[in-house]
Amino acid sequence: EEFGVKGLVPAYLDPKTQLQDLLTGVSFASGAAGYDPLTAKTANVIPMSGQLELFKECIKKIKGAVGEERAATIISKAIYIVCTGSNDISNTYFSTPFRRPHYDINGYAEFNARYANQFLQDLYGLGARRIGLYGLPPIGCVPSQRTIGGGKNRDCYEAENQLAIAYNTKLSGVIDSLKAVYTAPNTKLIFFDIYYPLLSIIQNPAKY
Template identity: 50%
Template sequence: MAYSFNQTKPLVPAVIVFGDSIVDPGNNNDLKTPIICNFPPYGQNFYGHKATGRFSNGKIPTDFIASGLGVKDLLPPYVGYPLTPQDILTGVSFASGATGFDPLTPVIVNVIPMMDQLKLFAEYKEKLKAIAGEQKAAKILSEALYVICVGTDDVANTYFTTPFRVIDYDIPSYVNLLVSHAGTFIKQLHAMGARKIGYVGLPPIGCVPSQRTVGGGLERNCEPKRNYAAQLYNYKIQGEIDNILKETGRKDTKITYIDIYNILLDIIQRPGFYGFEEATKGCCGTGLIEVTKLCNSKTAKTCSDVTKYVFWDSFHPTEKAYKAIVNNIFDNYLSVLI
């Protein structure tokens, strides 16, 4: 079952998002960072074939979530975008590609830290109050759906690619570091008024094309240590969420863990079932390593039929794959929150 944008009435007043490139619609565009994608061929299947800063060929998950709930067709970025009063009333994304819960992760590539995303949210709340008034703003904030989607870059980039953390942490202790920061973030977001929070777990990181390339050997198999880290994180964050719910003691608070590990792994292992043909390489360039600036129209050609590919670049799924993942989220999780 997938909701459609033809809802007569929105199921929530607003969608508000925090996280990384999976849910970043363009907040990185004006940052001095290599993690940008506001150039072709990104966005080749988006409206007007426009590269907006979304890390895919078209829409990203939060666009599908917002439209599926009847809120609006696209969820805009908060930073560097000409937001209208209606944009503010119905929600935005604060997500920044390549950020993470490890405080070191955003520093390495100069993107927006998770705690700074909360500062932007505090600024957004004041704008919402100015537009809607105190009472209506409070109602919107308490009834909005909040989505948190982050952590992949911590594991794939900070832990496995740089030397900064692997010296001092084994996988379980590094996962504990991430879960601790995640718990702090959820508690602060709750203290700022969030009552319906969807917390997205980590995907099978070891099966992402770039991680197969760097860690999967000559045959580019799924890399098991990265997948183990993701699975351990997903297990521990669920326990953390349970503890936070007990601590809040508020019956109006819903924090739901959303599993994307198993649906994406199933798509990768059974691509034909979902209408795909290629699940180990991206559509952009060789599909083995190209992402962000390496995936550009000057040096990297794209595949002839993107609908056959699970992955757009070496790190991010295609619009079609994202749609399948969000359909699964609607089928299994959002009814609990809404």
């Protein structure tokens, strides 16, 4: 908050959200969604494409309130955080029979990286210039997944972690490829690899 960032970013769809919230940052996230459209469909939540549509709606409201020029400045100088994908692994790939017969781990990671790439291009096309893409955590070490796939000792579900690693490799590559295309001085595209820092905390809690 000392840097001017709100402690809590309100949901765009919250009825209590005001114009000032739109001007200073809102969240379009829908819990249980993912890059894979099937993930949101099976959970009956708003898919990534739908979240983009909400962002377009938000842009129109901002333009109506402050004008085209100031709206363009607000949109281009805002920081955009994209953080999704864990549900693709735990709720779609390993928990339903729809994807595994058609994709191995690397294939499924590549499949979703294409959706991530398109999402980021669409976001850029709407005026976003400062985008942070979060990689996946060691999802197989989440308590629920250890119970499901960790055996009697409830170890980390290694198959899920291997898919998370593959995912992160592909997502990092997406950012690298987009950096080569979007080279304007005010453009910042960053990949945050959270997998190994979190794994270290899980495996060595006493250090922290």
